[in-house]
Amino acid sequence: MQYRLESGETLSSSQILKGILEGCLLSIIAKGETYGYEMIEKLDHYGFTMVKEGSIYPLLLRMKKQGLVETSQKQLPSGGPKRKYYTITEGGREELEAFKLHWDAISSSVAELMKEEFHGNIDKEE
Amino acid sequence: MxxxxxxxxxxxxxxxxxxxxxxxxxxxxxxxxxxxxxxxxxxxxxxxxxxxxxxxxxxxxxxxxxxEMPFDFRTLISAFTVFLFGTLSYLLLGDIIHGGAQLSLIQIIGYPVLMIVYLLSLTALLRYTALHQFDKRKEYVMIGIFGFLKISLFISVITLDQAIDSPVIVLSPLGNVIAALLTISFFIGASLWAKTWVMIIIALILVTPEILVQILQLSEEASLITKSILIFGALFVYFWTINRRENASKAFSS
Incomplete structure (x- = not known):
């Protein structure tokens, strides 16, 4: 599933998805310490296949800059290089709560509107 | 792995x-x-x-x-300072051993301006090559052109300096000693900071032949020839050794 905008750029680079993706990343990190690749696997699991894997890193950089998440380097039990783990901060939790409120409002409005659209189409067909 | x-x-x-x-x-x-x-x-x-x-x-x-990453002024300024003082130190050290350092106004203004022009164009080149995937050969050609740019910038400062009379600062004997100590401590400090012997070794390679010919009191021609042979010979041996060591470690790691 790949949404295409008129300009030909994919939705993954659009502003709307960035905002939503940021909220989702916060929600995933809030569930427990995690790292980049694991976040992608979880997003995939919830059906976020339109997200380019690499696009989470610029977002994570920004979220760290804004103090929403913290990072730490950890040695893997298998040896080899260290891995970067993310945890949520107090500020991140507040941001997540704000995102949930916004999202509830937006998604219920969109759902309401789409429901009407759906019924409208049925009415026309009858 | x-x-x-x-x-x-x-x-x-x-x-x-x-x-x-x-x-x-x-x-x-x-x-x-x-x-x-x-x-x-x-x-x-x-x-x-x-x-x-x-x-x-x-x-x-x-x-x-x-x-998403902040621009880091501190690194930029420290890199620039190290680069500027590094080049000035090489120039000064040679002068001091040669009988005393003197700098003209044109040199004092010219060299820092030269550094700024060179560093700005170098970073622009690096960003350009990073963004556009070139093959290695094209990259080497461009780096070669930039090496040429640096040399021609130096030559233009030197030519300008000879063509135009500008006030000259001549260091007193004590000033020379202080300048020598400053440049030497700069080399040591920068080497410790960068954790590499490169600067000290190159300074030694450039300076030792100069001291040697002064001790031997050779004629002007003989000392020029001796110096060039010693400097080029030593630089060649030094880079050849580095190259060999790098190749050996590459072969080992792969």
């Missing part, structure tokens, strides 16, 4: 170069490159390609990452 495909390695290398030449902190650039290396390693295990991760345009992706 997992190894990445050449394509992924090339991308990580370009990203690192791009971030550093865009004035980002070395440690932060390293951190994001290593994080992406981790991701690419996992992704390649599942048969994904680097373009599946970063999209079709590495250039766009590098710019996106760069945009």
């Amino acid at each position: 997992e190894t990445l495909t050449k394509k992924s390695e090339k991308f990580l290398e370009s990203l690192h170069l791009y971030l550093i030449s865009s004035g980002k902190k070395e440690a932060e650039a390293y951190e994001i490159v290593e994080e992406l290396r981790d991701h690419l390693t996992e992704a390649e295990k599942e048969g994904k390609d680097v373009n599946d991760i970063i999209g079709q345009s590495p250039k766009e992706y590098m710019e996106q990452v760069s945009k």
Whole structure:
């Protein structure tokens, strides 16, 4: 599933998805310490296949800059290089709560509107 | 130890170069490159390609990452200072041994301006090569052109200095001793900071023949010839040794 905008750029680079993706990343990190690749696997699991894997890193950089998440380097039990783990901060939790409120409002409005659209189409067909 | 495909390695290398030449902190650039290396390693295990991760345009992706990282003035200024003083130290040390340092106004203004022009164009070149994937040969040609630019900038300062009379600062004997001590402590300090012997070794290679011919009290011609042979010989041996050692360590690691 790949949404295409008129300009030909994919939705993954659009502003709307960035905002939503940021909220989702916060929600995933809030569930427990995690790292980049694991976040992608979880997003995939919830059906976020339109997200380019690499696009989470610029977002994570920004979220760290804004103090929403913290990072730490950890040695893997298998040896080899260290891995970067993310945890949520107090500020991140507040941001997540704000995102949930916004999202509830937006998604219920969109759902309401789409429901009407759906019924409208049925009415026309009858 | 997992190894990445050449394509992924090339991308990580370009990203690192791009971030550093865009004035980002070395440690932060390293951190994001290593994080992406981790991701690419996992992704390649599942048969994904680097373009599946970063999209079709590495250039766009590098710019996106760069945009989220702060510009680091401190690194830039310290790198510039080290570069400026490094070059000045080489020039001064030669002068001091030669019988006393003197700097004209044109040199005092000319060299820093030269450095700024050179460094700005060098970072522009590095960013350009990082964003556009060139083959190695083209890269070497461009680096060669820039080496030429540096030499011609130097020559123009020297020519300008000879053509125009400007006030000259001549150091007193005590001033010379102080300048010598300052440049030597700069070399030692910078070498400790950068954890490399390169600067000290090159300074020694340039300076020792000069001292030697003064002790031997050779004629002007004889001393010029001796100096050139010694300096070029020593530089050649030095770079040849480094090159051999690097090749040996490459062969060992792969």
